[in-house]
Amino acid sequence: MASAVVLECTAVSGMMLMIAGQQSRVFATSSTTTTSSKQKMDLRCIQQQSLLSKLSLSNAEMIPVVWRRTDSRTRAVATSASSSSSSSPVAVASGAPPGLDAGIQQNLKRAVAKKAVELVKSGMIVGLGTGSTSSMAIEELGKLIAQNKLKDIVGVPTSYQSRVLARQFGVKTVDLNDVNHVDIAFDGADEVDASMNIIKGAGAAHTMEKVVDSIAKQCVILIDQSKVVSKLGLAFSLPVEVLPFALSPVLRALVNLGGVPEIRTALRKDGPVITELGNMVVDVRFADGINNPAELENKINMIPGVVENGLFVNVAHKVFVATKDGEEILIVELAEFVASLKSANEGATTA
Numbered sequence: 001m002a003s004a005v006v007l008e009c010t011a012v013s014g015m016m017l018m019i020a021g022q023q024s025r026v027f028a029t030s031s032t033t034t035t036s037s038k039q040k041m042d043l044r045c046i047q048q049q050s051l052l053s054k055l056s057l058s059n060a061e062m063i064p065v066v067w068r069r070t071d072s073r074t075r076a077v078a079t080s081a082s083s084s085s086s087s088s089p090v091a092v093a094s095g096a097p098p099g100l101d102a103g104i105q106q107n108l109k110r111a112v113a114k115k116a117v118e119l120v121k122s123g124m125i126v127g128l129g130t131g132s133t134s135s136m137a138i139e140e141l142g143k144l145i146a147q148n149k150l151k152d153i154v155g156v157p158t159s160y161q162s163r164v165l166a167r168q169f170g171v172k173t174v175d176l177n178d179v180n181h182v183d184i185a186f187d188g189a190d191e192v193d194a195s196m197n198i199i200k201g202a203g204a205a206h207t208m209e210k211v212v213d214s215i216a217k218q219c220v221i222l223i224d225q226s227k228v229v230s231k232l233g234l235a236f237s238l239p240v241e242v243l244p245f246a247l248s249p250v251l252r253a254l255v256n257l258g259g260v261p262e263i264r265t266a267l268r269k270d271g272p273v274i275t276e277l278g279n280m281v282v283d284v285r286f287a288d289g290i291n292n293p294a295e296l297e298n299k300i301n302m303i304p305g306v307v308e309n310g311l312f313v314n315v316a317h318k319v320f321v322a323t324k325d326g327e328e329i330l331i332v333e334l335a336e337f338v339a340s341l342k343s344a345n346e347g348a349t350t351a
């Protein structure tokens with residue numbers, strides 16, 4: 001068998017840019033601890049693209065690509081737990097991840113991926129999200145096709161990664177422009193609040209994901225319990241895809257909106273992440289989190305030079321949450337998950 005291609009990212013370098021007339025550090029340095037987990041974000045470097053470009057798509061199934069991803073959420077979620085209001089039931093969920101080790105999280109992702117593909121019927125056009133959870137859903141979809149349980153499935157990938165994985169797992173793919181609708185889309189998320197507002201884009205794929213997810217007749221978001229937060233943006237910066245040409249004015253506009261922007265840096269290459277659409281990604285921190293996701297989503301997208309931001313408001317039709325109950329893994333819808341936390345919280349308060 002051909003040896004696996006391991007995609008891994010590491011270091012970054014520093015650079016200064018002018019924002020609002022002041023010299024500000026916008027490229028993290030490798031010694032900056034506050035950005036270290038972000039620096040490890042997966043599949044996000046230009047070298048990956050060049051590595052992948054060496055893979056002929058038709059041969060992709062012959063070369064198992066290991067999409068190595070360091071989960072950048074572990075630290076972020078721990079921060080979320082400490083900064084969330086203790087009166088919020090969802091904050092309890094955010095507190096769970098310190099006990100959620102990587103192996104368990106993988107099991108949760110796998111379980112929610114399996115559950116999601118049960119919604120697919122033969123003949124459907126399926127939006128294929130990006131990221132570790134979506135990757136598992138693509139794999140599970142491929143298994144059902146291989147077992148002849150599903151026929152005539154066509155996938156619409158949201159990234160190079162999901163295209164390669166679909167090929168690898170035997171899911172036929174087409175471009176979005178080749179179809180006139182998408183029946184169902186599966187996608188992961190970085191943060192989800194109780195109202196189904198979502199942050200995506202840790203993998204810099206949010207622009208294509210938003211297009212496919214938004215037009216899908218049914219958009220199903222797949223998460224483990226660690227992604228549920230009481231308020232968006234407290235622990236996770238908001239990814240914004242920006243035209244390189246417009247970087248400085250966009251950074252200034254983001255600062256004017258109260259954000260602290262940081263250009264996402266590549267790993268194992270000095271300089272920025274360049275998206276599959278040839279743009280840059282700016283991660284914007286909001287000190288008090290995001291108060292009005294719908295308003296912020298629109299305001300950011302109104303900045304000339306912004307291609308798309310990672311807020312997904314009114315896009316998801318369903319959010320499946322994989323949660324651990326003792327030894328058992330349960331898949332529940334978001335409303336049920338939040339309600340059970342609320343009653344657990346109330347029980348704890350009255351006890």
Ligand SMILES: O=C[C@H](O)[C@H](O)[C@H](O)COP(=O)(O)O
Binds near residue numbers: 131134188200209
């Ligand atoms: O750009 C990346 C995507 O928005 C992913 O869907 C998101 O980062 C969630 O990925 P994962 O399932 O790996 O946590």
